[in-house]
Amino acid sequence: MNDDLAALHARIDRTNELLQRMLAEVAKTPSTHAIFVDAGYLYAAAGRLVAGTEDRRAVDLDAEGLIDALIDKARTIFADSRLLRVYWYDGARRRIHTSEQQTIAELPDVKVRLGNLNANNQQKGVDSLIRSDLESLARHRAISDAALLGGDEDLVSAVEAAQGYGARVHLWGIEAPEGRNQAEPLLWEVDSQRTFDLDFFKPYVSRRTAQVHESAAGRPSREDVRFVGAQIAAKWLAARGRDTLVELLPGHPYLPGSVDQDLLVEAEGLLQYSLRGQADLRRALRDGFWEHLRTQY
Secondary structure, three states: OHHHHHHHHHHHHHHHHHHHHHHHHHHHOOEEEEEEEEHHHHHHHHHHHHHOOOOHHHEEEOHHHHHHHHHHHHHHHOOOEEEEEEEEEEEEHHHOOOHHHHHHHOOOOEEEEEEEEOOOOOEEOHHHHHHHHHHHHHHOOOOOEEEEEOOOHHHHHHHHHHHHOOOEEEEEEEOOOOOOOOOHHHHHHOOEEEEEOHHHHOOOEEEOOOOOOOOOOOOOOHHHHHHHHHHHHHHHHHHHOHHHHHOOHHHOOOOOHHHHHHHHHHHHHHHOOOOOOOHHHHHHHHHHHHHHHHHHO
């Protein structure tokens, strides 16, 4: 009898030891978040807020700049978490990437997922893609938090699926000039809500005009823009001090939204040319900025 009791105690001690090891491993594992963007909602809601139109054809979107701003916002909100990636959901005829979607797909840490477009240019299959990804990532413990930028009631099932596997879902929305642009059932189901205002989107969204990218000097080359990025980095180092800019290095290749906007405005002033909506030149500008900083540290 004593031998049986001793064996039982030994098994209990062994179980406790294994549980403690497991908890220690869990504690060392960093939390992970992902950002899910419904591009249809983004274009319609941000277009209406900034440009006064929901017509996507009338809106210019600096997708790269906006994605960087969303990543920067998530880094602030999920301070002890690392980014898995940004999922960008959009529609395309026969699911063939447009040039704009291809440019977005080439960005670091971004995955473009395409539904279809019907004859009325309405997205089909996007909600099911979001549900599939949310559920799969939550089931495999790939994410602990999901930031969802969308507003369709059909996303409720995606939220419930992710929550069923223990992930927390945070709904991000776009300020509506009047009323709401997100379904109430969706608002009820999520773990938290956050709305971004006009000031957040204004640097990245504008009404499209025929002359928006023309200038007397013509379109600058990528090398010209890269040089301007390095030139601004050198100027900022002298004016703002090394300690201020060295704080940016851990965030490479992303810049905080406010810093990125300052860089854009100053570069456009030097180039006398608009870089809005031109992802390749915006990337060259950031590359030049980062290259100069990294040579100094």
